[in-house]
Amino acid sequence: MNPFLGSLELIFSGDREVFQVAATTLRFSFWSTAFSTIPGLILGIALSGHRFPGRRTVAAVVSSLTALPTVVIGLAVYSFISRSGPLGHLGWLFAPAGVILGQTLLALPIVVSLVYTGLSKLDARFAETLITLGAGRFRRLTATLFEAKYVLASAVLNAFGRVTGEVGVSMMLGGNIRWYTRTMTTTIALDTSKGEFERALSLGILLLGISLTVNALVHAAVKHEQ
């Protein structure tokens, strides 16, 4: 069957498992994006707003962390949350919390890096103007954030896109447990290994559709705000 038709059929067939897997993917991605956004914003703003020795080095390190392979993050977190690791008592391995922790660490450098570079591109006169107008620290921050909302939205969307599309962290830390930690990407990996390429491809198209929808919604929201 044509994979495009297949993905439509998957969506409209009312297959409970497909919906459950899609919902799990969205839930994990939502929380890991949320958890990485707040510290990511703070760090990104701190990095762009303050001059301190070694700032460029820190920025370079952060931007190279964005290229960290998911399996490396997965492995590092795995060794911490395994029962035999230092955080083993939490019981997060092969559970949603483990995946969310791993994905949060995956998304964090992306948010920091994009916020930092985005804010660095703002016209330098913008900050000066605010100071000239007598804006206080807090007012300057909120005005900067408002001015840079596209930057922030794109940072968050990039983080979201990265975590919805990753497979290494979900597989290693979630264990691909049916009805529990199975996400769209781990389902695709499983279907591929079982030789069910068409179903895998259909799910891939569905994933792309979800990603596009989320992007469109956020862009529309930002535009509406203007």
Added chain:
Amino acid sequence: MKRNVLTFALACLCAASTSGMGGKEQPPANPRIKLATTTSTENSGLLGHILPIFEAKTGYKVDVVAVGTGAALKLGENGDADVVLVHARAQEDAFVAAGHGVDRRDVMYNDFIVLGPASDPAVIGAVKSSTEAFSKIAAAGAIFVSRGDKSGTHVKELDIWKAAGIAPSGAWYKEAGQGMEQVILMANGMPGYTLADRGTWLAVKDKTTLKICYEGDKGLFNPYGIIAVNPAKWPTANYEGAKALIAWITSKEGLAAVEGFKLNGEQLFFTYK
């Protein structure tokens, strides 16, 4: 500080995600059982067939992590699983002897088979034993795809090479490092020979043009055992749940469920009667 906030938030999330569970009459105190097992039991569909019966009866929920036998035992050893269902008898005994597991029971068996191209280029169709089959494949330099992942099947394959007195290496010997289905599909694509468990073969054979080139030798017997993770070593493990699962799967009802699992009319796993 930030880490604390994160930890707290994740802990809340964790609590929220588990609080919605249960709902069965008299649910067990700890209803989640983590079962580390091999791809052959999960991906063939066996566990999807039998576990819902156990879950409906007891109120437990079994979380299946499907990896190779070596990895499954490692998860048990590290306390990351409550119970393991695997197929590599020598390793299972070592696992119990080392104090990692308790209550080992035999569950079921099937057999390994040597798959190969329909043309059978190394002519192993008429050989007398699996070691002879492997020797002929090596001598012909025919492509052989190995799991290469310390799974039960990989361990069996290495045992056969050893018995044949061959250290497989060279361009013809491909170590895939993948699951059974993937390896069968790779052997299909190359095409080449591979060692597979019959359960997985029956599950994917419609997608390939391979055929069974050799089967039936005693050395190809493939028994599965279930072992609870030692609660003395890992008090965090759900030992009650592991015991319940072991008791059920080896009960008349459990064994009948295993026997009743069929793919395209063919039975995949057999129990000891």
